[in-house]
Amino acid sequence: MFKLPEFNFTKASFLSEETIQYHYGKHHNAYIEKLNNLMEGLPPKDILEIIRDSDGALYNNAAQSWNHTFYWMGLTPSPSSLNLNSLLEKSIKEQFGSESGLKEKFVESALKVFGSGWTWLALDMQGKKIEIINTSNADVIDFKKYMPLLICDIWEHAYYIDYRNSRSNYLAEFWTAINWKFVEDNFENKDQAKVGKLLMT
């Protein structure tokens, strides 16, 4: 069984209480409830195993449960900045010139998502390179190839209440609420199991 994890984002400055109520309390919660219903009578599995081994409704609800959990984990209600001496900062500088160079590419990519989907910041396990990847609907990136660092929800339900049709305004504000400590930890420790641990009852 999986549960809706608790987060310290309720005062996330760029989202209204109403958005949090709907996005977290209804959408995210519904994915987890559906996942639990679909798993009834099946052998228990870790969320990453379900994502890896299934398709259809089971895949969609497992992936959306994972994606949303990772999304909230990447946000913070208090100001956070990229640690200037971190390995992550060094890598961002090498590849994108600066944090604002990375932001520009990330936003550019997120604006290209047609319909619903996700924009990811991910570390290529082989090349030690940071990549920006778009996925559609519930789709996740290839976890064998990449360690996810950060994710942004590009479904309209993530921003329509607060930003109406302006995805670009939403993205600009999203960037101000990034939990850089979380991104750094993903970059350095590459622990893909931590989302699953939070989701376990």
Ligand SMILES: [Fe+2]
């Ligand atoms: Fe969402």
